[in-house]
Amino acid sequence: MLRRIFSYMRPYRKYAVMAVVCVVLETMFELIIPLIMADIIDIGVQYGDRSYIFQQGALMLFCALLSLVFGVGGSRFSAVCGQGLGAELRKAEYRKVQEFSFANTDHFRTSSLITRLTSDVTTIQNSVSTGLRPACRAPVMMITAIIVSFFINARLALVFLVAAPLLGVLLFLIIRKVRPLYSKMQGAIDLVNRIIQENLTAIRVVKAYVRRDYEIAKFEEGNLTLRNHSERAFRLAALNMPAMQLVMYATILCILWFGGQMIRVGSMEVGELTGFLSYVLQVLNSLMMISNVFLMFTRSLASGRRIMEVMDEKPDLNDDEAKDVSVERGEISFDHVSFQYQKDAEEKVLSDISFHIDPGQTVGIIGPTGSAKSTLVQLIPRLYDVTEGTVRVDGRPVKEYPLRHLRDAIAMVLQKNTLFSGTVRDNLRWGKEDATQEEIEEACRIACVDEFIDRLENGYDTDLGQGGVNVSGGQKQRLCIARAILKKPKVLILDDSTSAVDTATEAKIRQGLAECLPGTTKIIIAQRISSVAHADQIIILDDGKIDAIGTHETLLKTNAIYQDIYHSQREGAGL
Numbered sequence: 001m002l003r004r005i006f007s008y009m010r011p012y013r014k015y016a017v018m019a020v021v022c023v024v025l026e027t028m029f030e031l032i033i034p035l036i037m038a039d040i041i042d043i044g045v046q047y048g049d050r051s052y053i054f055q056q057g058a059l060m061l062f063c064a065l066l067s068l069v070f071g072v073g074g075s076r077f078s079a080v081c082g083q084g085l086g087a088e089l090r091k092a093e094y095r096k097v098q099e100f101s102f103a104n105t106d107h108f109r110t111s112s113l114i115t116r117l118t119s120d121v122t123t124i125q126n127s128v129s130t131g132l133r134p135a136c137r138a139p140v141m142m143i144t145a146i147i148v149s150f151f152i153n154a155r156l157a158l159v160f161l162v163a164a165p166l167l168g169v170l171l172f173l174i175i176r177k178v179r180p181l182y183s184k185m186q187g188a189i190d191l192v193n194r195i196i197q198e199n200l201t202a203i204r205v206v207k208a209y210v211r212r213d214y215e216i217a218k219f220e221e222g223n224l225t226l227r228n229h230s231e232r233a234f235r236l237a238a239l240n241m242p243a244m245q246l247v248m249y250a251t252i253l254c255i256l257w258f259g260g261q262m263i264r265v266g267s268m269e270v271g272e273l274t275g276f277l278s279y280v281l282q283v284l285n286s287l288m289m290i291s292n293v294f295l296m297f298t299r300s301l302a303s304g305r306r307i308m309e310v311m312d313e314k315p316d317l318n319d320d321e322a323k324d325v326s327v328e329r330g331e332i333s334f335d336h337v338s339f340q341y342q343k344d345a346e347e348k349v350l351s352d353i354s355f356h357i358d359p360g361q362t363v364g365i366i367g368p369t370g371s372a373k374s375t376l377v378q379l380i381p382r383l384y385d386v387t388e389g390t391v392r393v394d395g396r397p398v399k400e401y402p403l404r405h406l407r408d409a410i411a412m413v414l415q416k417n418t419l420f421s422g423t424v425r426d427n428l429r430w431g432k433e434d435a436t437q438e439e440i441e442e443a444c445r446i447a448c449v450d451e452f453i454d455r456l457e458n459g460y461d462t463d464l465g466q467g468g469v470n471v472s473g474g475q476k477q478r479l480c481i482a483r484a485i486l487k488k489p490k491v492l493i494l495d496d497s498t499s500a501v502d503t504a505t506e507a508k509i510r511q512g513l514a515e516c517l518p519g520t521t522k523i524i525i526a527q528r529i530s531s532v533a534h535a536d537q538i539i540i541l542d543d544g545k546i547d548a549i550g551t552h553e554t555l556l557k558t559n560a561i562y563q564d565i566y567h568s569q570r571e572g573a574g575l
Contacts (some may be wrong), residue, residue, distance in 0.1 A: 031145060033064060093310055111190055115306075130296070131296045225466075260273075321397075325405070329394050337379065337386050338388040354387075423462060485513075
């Protein structure tokens with residue numbers, strides 16, 4: 001897994017190499033300083049040679065300056081490398097999410113995907129930015145310091161053979177306990193993000209139902225879970241420092257004890273002991289740095305595992321069977337189509353659906369709530385793949401069309417209207433990026449957007465705010481219809497997209513579509529009979545099955561479901 005994560009560092013590999021070189025050079029110059037200091041004490045101070053003291057002091061200062069320069073360089077290159085890795089990971093993960101079908105997205109909560117794109121990636125990039133330097137510095141410093149320590153006094157250096165394994169055992173025990181807690185902590189962050197996202201998305205409902213206290217209590221519960229997991233993880237991780245310091249100071253005491261005995265019997269000089277202690281401190285500091293790096297990378301592994309779950313998710317929809325073809329006419333046929341969201345689901349959402357739509361026809365789909373009307377039309381642009389049977393466009397199975405070409409030829413105005421942050425013009429140009437002002441105005445005329453656009457503060461340049469909060473539901477629906485019209489699609493699907501507009505405005509939109517898009521196949525899902533009465537054919541869906549197909553007049557005479565809907569709406573209108 002680490003190899004896969006660090007493969008995204010490839011564009012920044014030169015910075016990683018430069019950081020390692022700088023850190024190694026910094027460490028080497030820093031390790032020379034205790035040797036120079038030992039010579040100053042044993043030669044310059046002992047024999048009162050001031051010129052030697054100043055000469056060696058200047059050399060020590062020069063080494064310190066070089067170490068500082070290379071240290072700054074190492075930190076800078078490490079930061080560039082870590083931030084670059086984070087940027088590449090986010091880019092790759094976001095690109096992967098864009099390939100997901102709805103079924104893939106259903107495997108992850110939205111809040112979890114956001115956490116994996118932000119918090120988890122940040123953990124990894126910070127580990128590299130702050131961990132690359134100690135990860136390179138500590139082994140070089142430790143190995144060099146141990147070698148020099150054995151050259152200074154081999155007998156005294158044997159203390160390392162006891163201290164190092166003891167530190168290793170302590171580190172292993174801490175990491176083994178803390179690793180699963182980091183995974184739980186990231187999961188708790190997912191939960192907190194989900195609660196916040198749901199609350200902000202449904203803030204009007206929360207206030208309308210006076211559920212503020214309930215939402216606060218729910219957030220506090222999730223926040224408390226996150227706090228508890230974080231406290232447990234960091235409490236264990238915090239044991240690393242006192243455990244290391246305990247072993248470090250015990251080692252220093254042992255060296256001072258044994259070193260003092262050697263000085264007393266004349267087998268060691270005071271300068272040698274001073275230099276030896278400097279190297280001991282460097283060795284022990286290196287071990288502490290290594291332990292901190294291990295803890296840092298343990299947390300990164302938990303985040304990396306979550307990121308790789310997203311990267312390893314295989315998109316349900318692909319172009320494996322696609323050919324170099326595009327939609328030309330907009331003919332649609334369903335041939336014994338069945339569908340279920342989960343392969344192991346007990347019941348099918350759609351069962352044995354068969355019908356045919358000629359190019360340019362207008363088809364209405366109507367039926368009771370929950371009869372899978374929206375699911376049916378989502379199979380045409382392959383938002384989902386059928387479980388059984390075949391959906392054909394222009395006589396070809398939809399799998400033979402490249403997804404980009406298929407969806408570019410089909411415009412959908414979904415049941416849940418979505419506008420993006422930006423101006424009215426920016427949102428309309430989602431339908432056609434290079435649309436001229438004349439094309440935009442024509443699409444807005446057909447969708448009756450021209451009835452209110454002049455009343456907006458800045459017309460087409462009005463900022464809609466997040467999710468189009470600055471316009472009403474009916475205005476939002478008309479903007480979404482205009483956006484779809486701009487595509488000049490071969491197939492136009494309106495999924496209950498005029499429910500928030502009055503019947504007079506709906507009639508105008510319907511007439512405009514018939515006049516300006518005569519060759520476009522139109523599929524209209526609606527709850528009102530008036531929305532589909534004009535259609536060339538009307539499909540009645542009931543419980544995921546086709547109950548009847550016919551014209552308004554035919555169904556009104558022969559179909560009980562259609563008659564019930566028609567009469568109930570007439571009675572409602574009369575009241």
